[in-house]
Amino acid sequence: MSAADRLKGVETFVAVAEAGSFTAAAERLHLTNSAVGKAIARLEARVGKQLFDRTTRRLDMTDAGDAFYRTCVRVLEELDSAERLLAADHLEPSGRLRVDMPATFGRLHGMPALLAFARQHPQVTPHVTFTDRFVDPVEDGIDLVVRIGGADAWPPALACRHLGNEELVFCAAPAYLERHGTPRSFDELLGHAAVLYGRADGSTGPWTVRDGARPPTRHHVEGRIVLGQAEAQVAAVEAGLGIAQLATWLVEQRIREGRLVAILPALATPGLPLHLVWQRSRQHAAKMQALVAHFAGTLHIGGDAPAPASG
Structure with missing residues (x-):
């Protein structure tokens, strides 16, 4: 044969x-x-x-x-x-390129990177959606997904690149700490007002705490206010309503500007992974190769070094 x-x-x-x-x-x-x-x-x-x-x-x-x-x-x-x-070698990236990003991360970090890419490649036409659900690139016809969180193993039709893990930190407004004091331990932290993330089913996200080399532990606490959107949590913390555990990519600029203060840095805890996910069948297109390389160079979070593409 x-x-x-x-x-x-x-x-x-x-x-x-x-x-x-x-x-x-x-x-x-x-x-x-x-x-x-x-x-x-x-x-x-x-x-x-x-x-x-x-x-x-x-x-x-x-x-x-x-x-x-x-x-x-x-x-x-x-x-x-x-x-x-x-x-x-002679192909210039061109054509329509469908991209999906998490809403908040996409607005704060994905869009600046994508706009820079669009300026560099004027023949590419990005079509960008912002969703917090886990879209299926194959089923939904998406070229590239920026995903926070996800499976340990990906279906054979998908390739991915790990861009690091977010880090979760406790933070509060300077005015709140002036009124209530700065907690010096996790036990003291539990006595403070908590700004929590809430889900539609009424449940709230726990605080996750790392204690030395042991695996992180989850603690369910009572909330002073419960909000179902991360940027709303940031606004509540900045308004002095309490302390929240938030991803560094969400609050790092406010911490640099002094609008928020990171507290108990020893309790900073690894959060969810950031991945680029795309269809293997489309990965050799010039526009895809260019976008993956661009995002891999601009969308790192946490302290992990970026990993090569899987598969």
């Missing part, structure tokens, strides 16, 4: 795995259902494994099929990368 024939079977298998049915894959590949079914049958016979569990209602990959899919995706990506590298 020629290499071309083997690759054709692999492309058909990947299309079925991603489309979830022979019919949808056939439409994508401009083939008949019969041709797709025969290609999968020949592939299963060649590898000696059943790749799909078939019923009248659904099509699922077997464990062997899932492992084979991951390998096939890497092979096809490497082939695609080799072809694109031959043409990439």
Whole structure:
């Protein structure tokens, strides 16, 4: 069997795995259902494994099929990368680029970085949304997602780059500390008014505290005021209503300007990770490579060194 024939079977298998049915894959590949079914049958016979569990209602990959899919995706990506590298040297980033960011982080940090990118690449047309839900880049058709928090493992169709972990600090307004004193320990801190984050179901976010080398512990406290938005918390703290535990990226400028004071620095605690997440199928486009490189150089948080892209 020629290499071309083997690759054709692999492309058909990947299309079925991603489309979830022979019919949808056939439409994508401009083939008949019969041709797709025969290609999968020949592939299963060649590898000696059943790749799909078939019923009248659904099509699922077997464990062997899932492992084979991951390998096939890497092979096809490497082939695609080799072809694109031959043409990439003279390509100027251009075209529409859909980006999604967390609302507050995006406004404070993402937008300045994106505007600088847009000035550098006038042929790129960014379409930017700001959402605090976890969007699915594939399902929602997003090119690049800036995500705070997320899974330990990403689906095979996605690539990611870790840009550090946020750090959580306790902070208060100078006027509040003048009236109530500065706590010198966590026990003293518990006696102060707390400005807490609240969810729609009525629950509140706990204070998370690191004690030496031990894992951080979570403490549920009573709130002087409970707010469901991070910038609203900052406003309440700045107004002198109490102490809050907030991400440094949210308050660092106010701390530098003296509008807020970081207290009990020994209790500063690692928070959620910051990732760039994008579709592997789009990662070799010049506009994507340029944006990932730009964001990786401008959107670090916390003290962690940026990691290379996964996969």
